[in-house]
Amino acid sequence: MRKFLLSFAVICAVFVANSTAQKVELTVDTSKPGAKIDRNIFGQFAEHLGYGVYEGIWVGKDSKIPNTRGIRNDVINALKAIKVPNVRWPGGCFADEYHWRKGIGAKRVVTLNPNWGGVIEPNTFGTHEFLDFINQIDSEPYLSVNVGSGTPQEAAEWLEYLTTDQPTDLAKERAANGHPTPYKIPYLGIGNESWDCGGNMTAETYLGEFKKYSRFVRDFNPVQQKDNQMLKIAVGPGGGDPRFMEWTEVMMKGWKNHTWSWDMQGLSLHNYTVINWADKHKSVGFGEKEYAEILKETLKMDDLINKHSAIMDKYDPQKKIALVVDEWGAWYAPLPGSNPGFLVQQNSQRDAVLAALNINIFARNADRVRMANIAQMINVLQAMIMTDKEKMVLTPTYYVFKMYVPFQESTFIPVKFDAGNYTYNGVTLPRVDAIAAKGKDGKLWLEITNVDPNQKAEVEINLSGTTAKSAVGETLTAPKVDSVNSFDKPNTVVPKPISAKVTNGKLILNLEPKSVTVVSVE
Numbered sequence: 001m002r003k004f005l006l007s008f009a010v011i012c013a014v015f016v017a018n019s020t021a022q023k024v025e026l027t028v029d030t031s032k033p034g035a036k037i038d039r040n041i042f043g044q045f046a047e048h049l050g051y052g053v054y055e056g057i058w059v060g061k062d063s064k065i066p067n068t069r070g071i072r073n074d075v076i077n078a079l080k081a082i083k084v085p086n087v088r089w090p091g092g093c094f095a096d097e098y099h100w101r102k103g104i105g106a107k108r109v110v111t112l113n114p115n116w117g118g119v120i121e122p123n124t125f126g127t128h129e130f131l132d133f134i135n136q137i138d139s140e141p142y143l144s145v146n147v148g149s150g151t152p153q154e155a156a157e158w159l160e161y162l163t164t165d166q167p168t169d170l171a172k173e174r175a176a177n178g179h180p181t182p183y184k185i186p187y188l189g190i191g192n193e194s195w196d197c198g199g200n201m202t203a204e205t206y207l208g209e210f211k212k213y214s215r216f217v218r219d220f221n222p223v224q225q226k227d228n229q230m231l232k233i234a235v236g237p238g239g240g241d242p243r244f245m246e247w248t249e250v251m252m253k254g255w256k257n258h259t260w261s262w263d264m265q266g267l268s269l270h271n272y273t274v275i276n277w278a279d280k281h282k283s284v285g286f287g288e289k290e291y292a293e294i295l296k297e298t299l300k301m302d303d304l305i306n307k308h309s310a311i312m313d314k315y316d317p318q319k320k321i322a323l324v325v326d327e328w329g330a331w332y333a334p335l336p337g338s339n340p341g342f343l344v345q346q347n348s349q350r351d352a353v354l355a356a357l358n359i360n361i362f363a364r365n366a367d368r369v370r371m372a373n374i375a376q377m378i379n380v381l382q383a384m385i386m387t388d389k390e391k392m393v394l395t396p397t398y399y400v401f402k403m404y405v406p407f408q409e410s411t412f413i414p415v416k417f418d419a420g421n422y423t424y425n426g427v428t429l430p431r432v433d434a435i436a437a438k439g440k441d442g443k444l445w446l447e448i449t450n451v452d453p454n455q456k457a458e459v460e461i462n463l464s465g466t467t468a469k470s471a472v473g474e475t476l477t478a479p480k481v482d483s484v485n486s487f488d489k490p491n492t493v494v495p496k497p498i499s500a501k502v503t504n505g506k507l508i509l510n511l512e513p514k515s516v517t518v519v520s521v522e
């Protein structure tokens with residue numbers, strides 16, 4: 001009997017813990033606006049890797065899949081809806097083996113993709129196709145030029161080909177290939193992970209290379225030269241390895257002493273959420289333990305940004321150089337049966353929460369982090385979209401990007417809250433996360449993530465100085481931490497409308513466990 005009563009008590013306690021909502025008071029201080037949240041932090045990354053470009057974007061003009069000049073229409077429409085500010089292309093590691101001439105003109109050079117599965121690279125998706133894609137989704141190109149196996153001359157010619165309005169032979173060739181007017185290339189990455197797949201260089205060697213590329217790879221576009229300059233982004237640190245502190249130090253010290261003939265506008269940072277590279281977490285079929293572990297790991301982004309920002313502040317207190325987090329996201333074990341070189345993984349509600357936590361970290365560091373690119377846009381790693389021949393499905397991460405659209409070009413507003421911690425199996429992380437911003441539309445926008453996968457959060461919204469009248473928006477949650485959208489069941493994780501209740505003159509938002517919520521507050 002005693003045993004029975006004890007078990008009954010335990011069951012009741014669990015039930016009460018699960019059913020009671022955690023009360024959270026959240027205050028938005030509208031009197032102290034912070035930095036602008038650059039829309040470029042919502043950038044994407046499309047590498048020639050697996051089905052990221054071929055099948056994911058490019059199906060070819062003769063495909064039965066509805067397309068516009070070879071680019072699939074379903075993908076275009078989905079991407080337009082999340083207002084993609086920029087797309088980084090063609091890599092990644094691929095960029096340092098990419099030779100642009102193989103991907104232009106009527107005859108494309110068929111080659112290999114040694115980085116990613118050693119498969120055939122048909123080069124049918126080249127410069128013009130990429131820029132057509134960019135145009136179709138109303139975005140901007142972020143080109144990565146080849147430093148590892150290329151030359152400054154090769155990159156300089158690519159940029160002349162793309163940007164000059166003078167009648168040079170390269171401009172005539174561009175016109176003959178269908179584009180008489182010069183392209184605008186606002187963002188240029190000089191190499192990729194040059195400390196590893198991009199050439200295994202020391203920081204000093206790379207700095208020397210960067211100076212040459214910065215000097216000789218010119219933007220000739222007359223409109224762009226007048227309005228704003230092409231931003232040149234240098235290779236920066238990757239992950240939390242302490243040796244990368246030195247890399248940032250060398251690059252920033254080098255920049256501090258730059259001369260009239262070279263300059264740098266951005267330093268990149270790559271950081272994937274992986275706990276053990278040799279034995280990665282699964283992307284589906286996991287439980288609360290793995291949910292907590294991965295989210296704890298992803299929060300290291302904050303520390304990493306702070307450490308590198310501190311070094312940057314020493315040499316650049318005016319924050320002229322942007323920290324560009326141009327590869328971030330969860331990297332899990334390849335799905336069973338997939339080509340391991342194609343980096344195919346599922347995308348679950350855990351990834352939605354992970355995406356929100358990272359975006360909030362970027363927003364809180366908006367004065368320095370002015371660009372970021374999630375890896376990768378389609379069919380690779382933490383993707384927005386998955387395709388299988390004519391089928392397409394939107395992932396939980398896609399919906400997070402869609403819900404955050406009002407934060408593009410908004411102004412950061414500080415929020416205060418203390419929701420305590422959520423702990424599972426010795427892994428502890430903040431129960432709730434939140435950011436606020438004044439949108440371009442003049443409205444006050446609030447994002448609240450309830451990290452706790454078991455307890456609801458009852459959030460009381462206070463505006464310092466005034467009373468909040470209403471809060472309306474969307475919330476994204478799912479039955480389980482590893483719930484996904486599949487081709488058969490594409491609507492398991494989709495945003496639903498949410499609005500706050502007014503109770504005793506207070507504005508209360510009831511949030512489901514493991515949810516991401518965006519509301520506008522009146």
Ligand code: AHR
Nearest residue numbers: 091092093094192193375
């Ligand atoms: O995104 C996959 C790969 O990860 C990129 O090619 C490389 O830059 C990084 O190591």
